Amino acid sequence: MVEESTKIDNIDLKETALAVKNLSKIYDSSAGRVVALDNLSFSVKKGEFVSIAGPSGSGKSTLLNMVGALDRPTSGHVYINGIDIFALNDSMIATMRNNLIGFIFQSFNLINRTTVLKNVKLPGTISGMSPSDANARAMKILEALGIADKATQKPVNLSGGQQQRVAIARALVNNPAIVLADEPTGNLDTKTGEDVFDMLKTLSHKFKRTIIMVTHNPELAESTDRSILIRDGRIEKDVVN
Amino acid sequence: MNPSDIFSLAxxxxxxxxxxxxxxxxxxxxxxxxxxxINGLSAGQSAFLEKQLSSLATNVIYATSGQRSYYGGASSQSSLILNSVIINKLRALPYVTDVVPQYSGSVTIDSYGNVQRVSVVGMDPNKLTVMLPNLQYVDGSTLSPNDRSAAVVGDTIANPPGATTPFVTVGQTLKITYSYTDSAGKSQQEVRNFLVTGIMKPSGNTRIDNALVINPDAANQLLRKSGRYDSLLIQTTDDTYVNTVQQEITDIYGKNIGLTVPQAFLQVRQQTAQGNAMFVEMIGFIALVVGAVGIVTTLYNSVTERIREIGTMKAIGAQNSSILALFLVEAALIGIMGATLGLAIGVVGGYAMTSFPSHTGGAGGPGGFGPGGGSISSFPPIFLPQDLIKVWLLSVSLAVGAGIFPAWKASKLSPMVALRRE
Known part of the structure; x- marks a missing residue:
């Protein structure tokens, strides 16, 4: 890993889980030049629950892809726990994603042929955690999320809410610096969506997890600690709720 | 990721x-x-021919009337009648130590109601060693060359493969029936009883093991040969003179006489068999390559279907090398399962193929004790461990090789692109 920075533009990176600095993403294609992200800068404190909202095509998903290091920006920097993630090579980025980022996807993205337990411990398995440690850790999180009894079942046999809990458990198993949730309630009914959202809120407030959630639901966005509204690739509003 | 985790996921x-x-x-x-x-049968056939080669005398030329191909069939051109005049003329040639005339045909033999169709050869049984120097007989056997009712029986006739009791024993009488068509076109039968005075031990030569040897005069009468021999065994001083004698005979009789040196014949057969085995082995290899293409298709489909899974795994930190290994292990597992099962089925199949009953009767014709052929059951397959290991490694390597492209494709997928796929 590269050396951790401590301060950028007067932001204390020791207290900051995520810092985005002058981030731009421009797509050049035969159809023309599209500026998906236009010189974005913001930071997220450790333990903060931040929502990124905006209309379709505003750039919120592109931003999440950049923060999750799934794509490289045209320019700018992203710091997670003080590490400039795009200064890393692809292999180091993969390791960084495994260690520092937990992903929660709208459609859960679980491996349905294998058990809930194997799904949850997968990031631990990838990081080289011993099977017994990975099992113990996965079971502990499943218990905390109230689905330990589903450990041996296959995700496909669970309800949508239960599957999203499994995905949340998977996101937490490596104790990441930030959890990135892309429309985590988008595939759930209202009640289940609220339950999942409450769970994320609890994780943030009670267990001091840093969560960045992309949503197009204004009510959910207002229920987080802070809402960043994106429009045309720029931050339109950054509101503490 | 640990190898055991990759194996488990694969x-x-x-x-x-x-x-x-x-x-x-x-x-x-x-x-x-x-x-x-193919390997097993080829090795079995090679060993069989090797055994035949080693059992045959090296100083013998096999002569028939007219040109005769290596594969046994006499041509229609048979202007030379093999009789005592020819025999005397051949005996007078330099380096020729003996000429053994033979009558041959196909007869039905009956032993206590059990019937076999076999080759019968009329020749001096004492001269069998001209062809097979190491020939031995079972205890109690006696050779009675002048006895027109005596018969010497080959091992396969006496002890048919798979039978629990012998077909004939020494001292037993056999009823021999020769069927032919007379000049008027009517089917006729000549029936005679013979006493079995000797039984040959397995000689390594299929023809001899499947034949019945009787007195030449008795054969002449039974087979209605009118003194015309079917073939002659020409023995030379030693094997260095075989070519010289062969050339001398050809100079005298030209294409009116067919000459075969059994050793050379078998060597050609062996070369042909090796060539055929290589050809068929190529077909087997092509089948393996087709299997490999199947693996490419299967894994490529698998990559396409699991693209979101690959994207998810990469998003949560899986290295390209882990994804590559995952698909290669899948290919290797397919290869290992296929190769192991293939080996087992191949071995069982090889034995099953050679367990079919062989056609031992009716192999005589004009050829007599010529260089013998042999049905597939004559060649018990030989499965050498090194050959099996080679096939196993080749199959697994091809499978892994086939997995490289899909695995590489999977490993190079961008997680963002993969996650977007439906």
Whole structure:
């Protein structure tokens, strides 16, 4: 890993889980030049629950892809726990994603042929955690999320809410610096969506997890600690709720 | 990721797509078993021919009237009548130590109601060693060259493969029936009883083991040969004179006489068999390659179907090398299962193929004790461990090789692009 920075533009990176600095993403294609992200800068404190909202095509998903290091920006920097993630090579980025980022996807993205337990411990398995440690850790999180009894079942046999809990458990198993949730309630009914959202809120407030959630639901966005509204690739509003 | 985790994930993926996995494994099984069977039969045939070669005298020329191909069939051109005049003329040639005339035909033999169709050869039984120097007889056997009712029986006739009791024993009487068509076109039968005075031990020569030897005069009468021999065994001083004698005879009789040196014949057969085995082995290899293409298709489909899974794994930190290893292990597992099953089926199949009953009777014709052929059951397959290991490694290597492209494709997928796929 590269050396951790401590301060950028007067932001204390020791207290900051995520810092985005002058981030731009421009797509050049035969159809023309599209500026998906236009010189974005913001930071997220450790333990903060931040929502990124905006209309379709505003750039919120592109931003999440950049923060999750799934794509490289045209320019700018992203710091997670003080590490400039795009200064890393692809292999180091993969390791960084495994260690520092937990992903929660709208459609859960679980491996349905294998058990809930194997799904949850997968990031631990990838990081080289011993099977017994990975099992113990996965079971502990499943218990905390109230689905330990589903450990041996296959995700496909669970309800949508239960599957999203499994995905949340998977996101937490490596104790990441930030959890990135892309429309985590988008595939759930209202009640289940609220339950999942409450769970994320609890994780943030009670267990001091840093969560960045992309949503197009204004009510959910207002229920987080802070809402960043994106429009045309720029931050339109950054509101503490 | 630990190798055991990669193995576990790969195994789960294969089990999840059972039918497709089984079909792909079957492709490898087919190729591997085909190569194993061919290898086994080829090795068996080689050993068989080797045994035949080693059992034959090296100083013998086999003569028939007219040109005769290596594969046994006499041509229609048979202007030379093999009789005592020819025999005397041949005996007078330099380096010729003996000329053994033979009558031959196909007869039915009856022993206590059990019937076999066999080759019969009329010749001096004492001269069998001209052809097979190491020939031995079972205890109690006596050779009675002048006894027109005596018969010497080959091992396969006396002890048919698979039979629990002998077909004939020394001292037993055999009823021999020769069927022919007379000049008027009517079917006729000549029936005679013979006393079995001797039984040959397995000689290594299929023709002899499948033949009945009787007195030449008795054969002349039974087979209605009118003194015309079917073939002659010409013995030379030693094997260095075989070519010289062969040339002398050809100079005298030209194409009116067919000459074969059994050793040379068998060597050509062996070369032909090796050539054929290589050809068929190529077919087996092609079957393996087809299996490999099947693996490419299966894994490529698998990559396409699991693209979101690959994207998710990469998003949560899986390295390209882990994804590559995952798909290569899947390919290797298909290869290992296919190769192992293929080997087992190939070995069993090889023995099954050679367990079919052989056609031992009726092999006589004009050829007499010429260089023998042999049905497939004459060549028990030989499965050498090094050949089996070679086929196993080849199958697994091809499978892994086939997995490289899909695995590489999977490993190079961008997680963002993969996650976007429906």
């Amino acid at each position: 195994y789960d993926a294969l089990v999840d797509r059972k039918i497709r996995t089984i079909l792909t494994v079957l492709m490898v099984v087919l190729g591997a078993s085909l190569v194993v069977v």
